[in-house]
Amino acid sequence: MSDNDPQGLYRALGVQSSATAEEIKSAYRKLAKETHPDTSQHASSEKFHSISAAYEILNDPIRRAEYDSSAYRASAQEAKARAIDPICCSRCGQVTAQPRYVVFFRVYSFVVMTTRRPIQGIFCASCAKKEGLKSSIITLVTGWWGAPWGPIYSIGSILSNGFGGKHERSSDEGMIWYNALAFLSRGNLQLSYALAMQSRKTLNKDIAKDAIELIAQLEKAGVDTRQGKLRNPWRTSMLYRAGHLLMAFALPGTLALAIFASTQGSRASTSYNGSRLYSSPPSSAQYQPSVQKAIVTPNVPKCANVPYSGQLLGPNRLSTTDGHSLEIRNGSSGNAIIKVRAELSGAVVAAFFVRSSQTAQITGIPDGRYTVQYAFGDALDVSCRRFVQLDGAGQFPGVETLQTEQTATQIITQVLSYTLYAVPAGNVTPQSISAQDFERQ
Ligand SMILES: [Zn+2]
Structure with missing residues (x-):
């Protein structure tokens, strides 16, 4: 399966499936203006509705995540019938055995305006750690300076980024199973076996059932059952998490001290200029x-x-x-x-x-x-x-x-x-x- 736009939502907006939230927004604005019945003579209400429906899903980071990962559904029958490509990281482009679909947030604030920008996609664990760190550092620099949401969003986003970003267990598990089938179709039975072992315990009952069946078949085919466990690349180091904790709370602490000091100061002086x-x-x-x-x-x-x-x-x-x-x-x-x-x-x-x-x-x-x-x-x-x-x-x-x-x-x-x-x-x-x-x- 090479198409990662199963319902053509990205196509409707004329963007790549790797488009950023801004690119999606501006594509939508442009198309909406062109097709809206009130503003254009090229109006087409059918087209307008289809781009609006696409935008409604793609503009919401969580719904977009669900949509993107829904592209990776396959059955064991399919895998036997044809070769399926395993999932690649959207950043480094490498095949990744245990991908996740993750949403990180960057917060930008200015005075009373605060925006939270999602950075999302399928990541390998190593790219995800880099992206989480990068988004948190950007937030640390730009996120705080708006009232009242700047600090609130900044702390929340940095903590979320530091603990792996937002990801759904069901979509993680769906992609692991997809990869189990993909490696099966490519003849890498050992890796397929290890991934199927993970898929045994998924929330989705159908997948769990199929996985158990596949495990049995692979064991019959002679895979090494001692190599049924993969290292979890998603575990973050203590240092990584501590760094994010520090970013989330160091600045508010410093600011609180500064504000405290400045109120003490102005209480004493009653007549500085203005x-x-x-x-x-x-x-x-x-x-x-x-x-x-x-x-x-x-x-x-x-x-x-x-x-x-x-x-x-x-x-x-x-x-x-x-x-x-x-x-x-x-x-x-x-x-x-x-x-x-x-x-x-x-x-x-x-x-x-x-x-x-x-x-x-x-x-x-x-x-x-x-x-x-x-x-x-x-x-x-x-x-x-x-x-x-x-x-x-x-x-x-x-x-x-x-x-x-x-x-x-x-x-x-x-x-x-x-x-x-x-x-x-x-x-x-x-x-x-x-x-x-x-x-x-
Ligand atoms: Zn990567």
């Missing part, structure tokens, strides 16, 4: 404890997907290309919503969410004069844009004037930085504002 430290409005006494809240609002539907830190809530007037930045470090124990209002009109230029103990930054604030307001709360309502109940709201004193400066060589924008911190005796007391003042549009 940065202000405020105490959050007087603590719990003024606010209703959450137990009471639950009684007051028993049946209000809640927000299903709590926004990430820095997620904009609703329409905004931010520029996507330039403008000033606002950074909020939420050192309080509650989630916060921040609103930037134009001083004169009071219009909301941007509203965004900052989770408890996290920092968020937005950019693109146009030149102007602004007040910055915040509110603390617990659960968000169903719109995910306001708290069911405010635990308190305030406004940083003064008006911020943001003005872009231009020199001969550069454009200078400003970064405002505020810390919401539950310091009992903060040096500046922010102004408390009413819920209505905060909610007004």
Whole structure:
């Protein structure tokens, strides 16, 4: 069997079966545009559906893995009737007796964007170890720098890569059995026997039954039964796994220390340029404890997907290309919503969410004069844009004037930085504002 595109899915998209996830995506986009009934005069809804169906499977690394390995199915009858090629590693091209179909992940992050890119295919054990290491090193360099998914995906992917990548037992076993038959058809009875010995215990009952039958026949044919066990090339060394563990946890550890050190530092200095430290409005006494809240609002539907830190809530007037930045470090124990209002009109230029103990930054604030307001709360309502109940709201004193400066060589924008911190005796007391003042549009 030489065709590894059994249902023609790769052919439908016009790509090789070794195509990367990006190549598949861009081929799909191009074809979808050409054939979509709404956008093209060469529209063909039949073609559009077939490429969409192909893409749905090939775009999902796990479904793609299943599809690819389904190409390797053969029966003992087939193997006797004709020669079958044993499976080759998709990287080095060598015949590999014990292949696996493995998915490794590389994580790329930038600010709030994180993508996880699958690297997948049939590997020999040695190429798989190299690919796992390479993907983890790339992730180590590029994966962390996005909130909040960067670190989460990075740790998960590095650990998965370090422990052999994602692979399905059923597909591993299917390929071993395929190879047992392939070596049988090529006359390498000893290797066929060793692989059949592994296939005796597969999940797939039919394969297990056929394997036992084949073993009996090969033993009758006089194979050396003492050589029925192959070395497992997939076992990784302690060093290999320890290296991945180190990559997964060394950087978050270092970062946590750095963040800890920097919060200690900024607590001490209250007046470095552009940065202000405020105490959050007087603590719990003024606010209703959450137990009471639950009684007051028993049946209000809640927000299903709590926004990430820095997620904009609703329409905004931010520029996507330039403008000033606002950074909020939420050192309080509650989630916060921040609103930037134009001083004169009071219009909301941007509203965004900052989770408890996290920092968020937005950019693109146009030149102007602004007040910055915040509110603390617990659960968000169903719109995910306001708290069911405010635990308190305030406004940083003064008006911020943001003005872009231009020199001969550069454009200078400003970064405002505020810390919401539950310091009992903060040096500046922010102004408390009413819920209505905060909610007004
Ligand atoms: Zn290889």
